[in-house]
Amino acid sequence: MPVDFNRPVPVGRELEYIGQALESGHISGDGPFTKRCHALLQQALGVPQVLLTTSCTHALDMSAMLLQIQPGDEVVIPDFTFVSTVNAFVLRGAKPVFVDVRPDTLNLDESRLESALSPRTRAIVPVHYAGVACEMDLILELAKSRGIAVVEDNAHGLFGKYNGRYLGTFGALAAQSFHETKNFSCGEGGALVINDGALIERAEIIREKGTNRSRFFRGQIDKYTWVDLGSSYLPSDILAAYLYGQLEQRERIQNHRRNVWNTYAIGLKDWAARHDVQLPIVPEHCEQSYHMFYMLMPNLDLRQRLIGYLRDRGIYTVFHYLPLHLSDMGRSFGGRPGDCPVTERVSDQLIRLPFHNVLTGDEQEQVIEAISEFAF
Ligand SMILES: Cc1ncc(COP(=O)(O)O)c(C=O)c1O
DSSP: OOBOSOOOOOOSSHHHHHHHHHHHTOOSTTSHHHHHHHHHHHHHHTOSEEEEESOHHHHHHHHHHHTTOOTTOEEEEESSSOHHHHHHHHTTTOEEEEEOBOTTTOSBOGGGTGGGOOTTEEEEOOBOGGGOOOOHHHHHHHHHHHTOEEEEEOTTOTTOEETTEETTSSSSEEEEEOOTTSSSOOSSOEEEEEOSGGGHHHHHHHHBTTBOHHHHHTTSSSSOOBOSOOOBOOOOHHHHHHHHHHHHTHHHHHHHHHHHHHHHHHHHHHHHHHTTOBOOOOOTTEEOOOOOOEEEOSSHHHHHHHHHHHHHTTBOOBOOOOOGGGSHHHHHTTOOTTSSHHHHHHHHHEEEOOOOTTOOHHHHHHHHHHHHTOOO
16 A cells, blocks of 8 residues: 555544535635634634634735835745745845755754844744744844844744744744645645734735725724735635634644654664664754654765655655755845755755654554665
């Protein structure tokens, strides 16, 4: 039997809730299930406002609009991340400044941050890679001292913690993903976490096509109208129903994923040490979200050979981000080979192993056994 890299399946009452949404007759955005997701996430994270969005990409787009990013502004981004982290800000005319990542956690290297800041820097966007926290104390301190906003790209890190505090609660804003590869999913989806209360009302407007419709629905005004920039960033309540079914099972999902992660870490430890393969490093003060398990192979050739070797055995693995500064867009902003050596190296070396909410012990044994027999 093949071992899938990802298998997004219902684990609780998702289908029942979708049925309820359909029967209720409210399947557009901001229906009863969207409100239940908002309440659950606000309470679980202890934050003033969470708004579901159609993707994490859109939550990032909203963040750039909320911060009124404009041409001439600079935004500091780790080089090792998904395109959306940077694209959201470039869409508003900002210039990205890419910072290399730490060789241990693959997170924005905070020791390189200060030299990346300029009087034009408007935002720093740390990404908690694999749901392991960035060094938020230092990042926040630097940002505060310069009056720069922090937007956490927390696509991987829901329910992960840094020094006991939930990821997504540090920046003025944070973006979550509920894409099918994430711990909790509704196919395509996301959320904007708003920690700065002053941004809540405008976030509602931007999400509702630039109108004050949310105030109208709350009975605060008797007509709604176009008041600002915006677009349509609210997901259907059918998707929110599915997502609510997933979020309700958060303890079960996270326990399962913790087991999967620990099984890989224990099962591959000796083989990795013998072959100079780096397994994920999670600092003591970080409680990870158990989003993924990756390995850093000694070089690109071995990484590619391992992916092919596992595929021949019906085991599906993937690599991750390419260095942003070397993409066509990155080069157009001045990116050159050698600018971010750690990203350039780990991008060649990284392989992600099968990891999902219904991965079985037998499947994991198959993966670990196959890797342990990979000779080089
Ligand atoms: C770090 C990071 N940010 C943002 C995204 C975009 O998420 P979405 O597909 O929900 O737009 C991804 C996608 O996986 C990601 O890895």
